[in-house]
Amino acid sequence: MTQAERVSDFTSRVKHSPESAYLHRQHQWRYIPIHPLGDELKDLQRLGLQSEDCLLTDAYWEIDGDIIFLEVIGHAHTDRDPGLYCRTRDEGGNVVLAVLENGFITRESFEDTMTSFYFSGRLLDSHPNTLTLINSEQ
Numbered sequence: 001m002t003q004a005e006r007v008s009d010f011t012s013r014v015k016h017s018p019e020s021a022y023l024h025r026q027h028q029w030r031y032i033p034i035h036p037l038g039d040e041l042k043d044l045q046r047l048g049l050q051s052e053d054c055l056l057t058d059a060y061w062e063i064d065g066d067i068i069f070l071e072v073i074g075h076a077h078t079d080r081d082p083g084l085y086c087r088t089r090d091e092g093g094n095v096v097l098a099v100l101e102n103g104f105i106t107r108e109s110f111e112d113t114m115t116s117f118y119f120s121g122r123l124l125d126s127h128p129n130t131l132t133l134i135n136s137e138q
Contacts, residue, residue, distance in 0.1 A: 006067040006093055010060055022059075024111050031070070031114070034058040038104035057105040061114065064124060071097045072105050072113050084117055085131040094124065097131055 001009070013032055014021045020032050036043045038054035056073045075082050078099055085097040098113040117123045122134045 001091055001093060003066050003092065007062075007065070010062055010067045013060070022107075024114055025107075026111065026115065027118070029061065029063055029114065029118075031059045031061040033110070034060075037107045037110060039106040039108070051104050051106075054104045054106075057110055059110070063118065066124065067093065068117075068123065069093070069095045070114065070117070071095070072110055073097070073099055074103045074105065075099050075101050076103055080131075081133075081136065083133050084113075084120060084135040086122060086125070086127045086134050087129055087131050088127045090129050094127065096123065 010030075010032070014030070021030050022033060023030060035057045036047060036049060036054055037057055038044070038051035041051075044051065044054075055077045056071070058069065058071045061068045061070045080097075080099045082099045082101050085099070087095050089095060096117055098117070100109060100113065102109060116135065120135050127134075
């Protein structure tokens, strides 16, 4: 998928479901979470979930004219070490993964992760099509 196609897809998602788009509280970046966040109690109640069920959250993130697919997961639920990982898909576009020390994912921890990726300076770099550690939480 090209950059223009990724942006068009994101824009279409926002147009058809404006309530699905969140604004990063500090930087005002738009993103569309795919899974609920552990501190959004109304959504969790509606879905019959508990905060502790939010072990992983993915989102489409609009940043600097492109769309990044962001995955955030608690360390206890993966064999990867805590840190920030990036890969560039062969068809184009970056996928980023953050492995956090904490168990469930809150909006605050998710948005803090976005900030960490952005200020790593490596978010939009070209990477191999395999997850590459760009910043360790050690």
